[in-house]
Amino acid sequence: MTNSNRDFILNMMSTVLEGHKIKFDDALKLIRSDDVNTLAACAKELTQRFVGNHIDVETLINAKSGTCPEDCSFCAQSSFNSTIIEKYPLLPPEKILEQAENALKNGANSFCIVCAYRAPPEKDFRQICETIKLIRKNLDIEVNASLGFMTMQRAKELKSLGVKRYNHNLETAKSYFDKICNTHSYQDRIDTAKIIKNAGLELCCGGIIGMGESVEQRVELGMALASLNPDEVPINVLIGREGTPLHGQNFITKKEILQTVATFRFLMPKTILKIAGGREVHLKGDDKKILQAGANGIITGGYLTTQGNKPIDDFKMLEEIGARQK
Numbered sequence: 001m002t003n004s005n006r007d008f009i010l011n012m013m014s015t016v017l018e019g020h021k022i023k024f025d026d027a028l029k030l031i032r033s034d035d036v037n038t039l040a041a042c043a044k045e046l047t048q049r050f051v052g053n054h055i056d057v058e059t060l061i062n063a064k065s066g067t068c069p070e071d072c073s074f075c076a077q078s079s080f081n082s083t084i085i086e087k088y089p090l091l092p093p094e095k096i097l098e099q100a101e102n103a104l105k106n107g108a109n110s111f112c113i114v115c116a117y118r119a120p121p122e123k124d125f126r127q128i129c130e131t132i133k134l135i136r137k138n139l140d141i142e143v144n145a146s147l148g149f150m151t152m153q154r155a156k157e158l159k160s161l162g163v164k165r166y167n168h169n170l171e172t173a174k175s176y177f178d179k180i181c182n183t184h185s186y187q188d189r190i191d192t193a194k195i196i197k198n199a200g201l202e203l204c205c206g207g208i209i210g211m212g213e214s215v216e217q218r219v220e221l222g223m224a225l226a227s228l229n230p231d232e233v234p235i236n237v238l239i240g241r242e243g244t245p246l247h248g249q250n251f252i253t254k255k256e257i258l259q260t261v262a263t264f265r266f267l268m269p270k271t272i273l274k275i276a277g278g279r280e281v282h283l284k285g286d287d288k289k290i291l292q293a294g295a296n297g298i299i300t301g302g303y304l305t306t307q308g309n310k311p312i313d314d315f316k317m318l319e320e321i322g323a324r325q326k
């Protein structure tokens with residue numbers, strides 16, 4: 001570890017604080033930096049300066065599980081993969097309302113309705129709209145959605161119902177996308193992300209790291225996300241589920257996760273950087289380190305097809321690091 005490495009990171013922090021963007025080659029130097037302590041400290045400083053000490057805590061519901069016609073190779077819900085998961089059609093509105101009530105009771109400030117579709121059939125979309133109305137009428141919780149590809153008309157309808165944020169991930173770098181998915185294109189994902197922004201919804205757009213992409217491709221993903229100006233970026237870490245082509249793969253270390261999250265903070269100083277799926281499996285109790293190295297959001301109470309920490313344990317951890325819940 002050299003002083004010049006530390007000086008470079010400090011210099012990059014000043015660049016961001018002065019309102020300038022980080023270039024690709026500099027982001028690559030950051031993500032490769034061995035001075036992880038300085039990198040983390042600077043990412044924390046940027047987080048505090050731009051977005052404060054709040055942690056966004058979200059709960060998800062998998063409202064329609066499995067049988068997705070897309071072939072995303074990391075996904076337990078793809079019909080191309082033979083993962084053993086519970087599959088079910090769209091849940092009735094009352095059931096989703098009940099889950100939103102539980103999320104609120106457990107302390108979450110946002111609730112995301114997630115469905116495994118390429119795009120919802122019209123009948124399901126109407127039912128989801130009714131569900132959103134029901135939650136908005138009965139509960140004081142932020143409602144978000146993740147329903148696959150969107151048209152402008154549908155995105156505007158969700159906005160009119162009070163949906164705050166819509167999730168649609170880029171998944172990985174453009175140059176790695178065809179290793180991960182072949183039933184739709186990277187441009188399809190960019191198009192939906194832009195529709196979300198243009199409809200006036202907040203954009204939640206992130207990806208999955210540790211799928212065999214190179215460090216350069218992690219930076220490429222970070223730069224592509226930054227160019228979309230997302231309000232939130234979920235960073236998932238691959239859990240190579242049995243029955244998927246990525247089963248058993250473990251392509252990333254704790255140190256690389258931290259380097260990636262911290263570098264993404266330099267690239268997107270004002271966004272919510274949420275450490276999402278894979279947190280519990282890969283970080284194994286080191287979640288605090290990531291929340292002090294640029295991340296400022298978590299998902300609590302489990303994921304779409306995997307278990308997560310209990311909310312009570314996550315809130316205890318947030319208290320220990322002196323973070324305030326948003």
Ligand code: SF4
Nearest residue numbers: 068070072075078116
């Ligand atoms: S589109 Fe979404 S739900 Fe469908 S296979 Fe891909 S990641 Fe999974």
